[in-house]
Amino acid sequence: MDALILLVHMAVSVILVGLILIQHGKGADAGAAALGGGSASLFGSRGSASFLSRSSAVLATVFFITSLTLAYFAGAGDRPDRSITESVTIEETAPADLPEFP
Template sequence: MIYLVSTIHVIICLVLILVILLQQGKSADLAGAFGGQGSQTAFGPRSAANMLTKATGWLALAFVITSIALTLMMQHRTAASHSVLSGSQTTQSAPAKK
């Protein structure tokens, strides 16, 4: 199950990177530099931005969900009472006297 969720997680990461790189900034084209509002995108200036923005939001949500699922699965696989500090030994020494 961990391998399946890990594979889905990697695919989501790659698609999220692609969707983010496809987005343009606000008025990032040459016409925007001179105050023009025209755009030559396939979906029009606003609908492509809305579609990519929505895709980014859904992919980010899926990324968070798969991250939490992987964390819980790995935690379940290891000992239930595992702590970060369980293997460390701390000793306190007295300060050096001058």
């Protein structure tokens, strides 16, 4: 089960990086508008989200869900019966003889 979730997690992360890299940046239209080309307004009209941005949002959601699931499975392993602070034993030792300073 862990291996399957880890495989999905790795595949989603690689695809998500690829989708983000091929998306058109918001600032790219501003540069074209400043030089006289591109859209009529400075930032252009922003319509509904494109297929790439919606699929990025879905993949980001899947990435977070798989991250939380992997963290849950990692913490649900064998747990000790007692706290680690209870398992430490403290030994009383006599102080070492220190040389006397003049």
